[in-house]
Amino acid sequence: MERKTFDEKMADQLNAIFAATKEITFSKHMASSIVGGRYKLEKLVGERKIRVEKTSSSSHGKWFCNASDVLRYAVDPMYKKTKK
Numbered sequence: 001m002e003r004k005t006f007d008e009k010m011a012d013q014l015n016a017i018f019a020a021t022k023e024i025t026f027s028k029h030m031a032s033s034i035v036g037g038r039y040k041l042e043k044l045v046g047e048r049k050i051r052v053e054k055t056s057s058s059s060h061g062k063w064f065c066n067a068s069d070v071l072r073y074a075v076d077p078m079y080k081k082t083k084k
Contacts, residue, residue, distance in 0.1 A: 024066075024068075025064035036075035049072075051066040051069050
């Protein structure tokens, strides 16, 4: 039996997380805080990198962002740019 390297184990764990969260959704507010801001979230949605469902066609409808997609573009809060 072949032993997995650390990188292979981490890749397997990430794939398990993405598979487990494919049916879960985040609100627009939660998703924007995970990816690094509202502008970044809207950019990713526009590029079709994050799938979104809206409850209504109005501009103020709720967003339900696919959790698996959001987690793929998660940003560590420590590395966010600070305003000067």
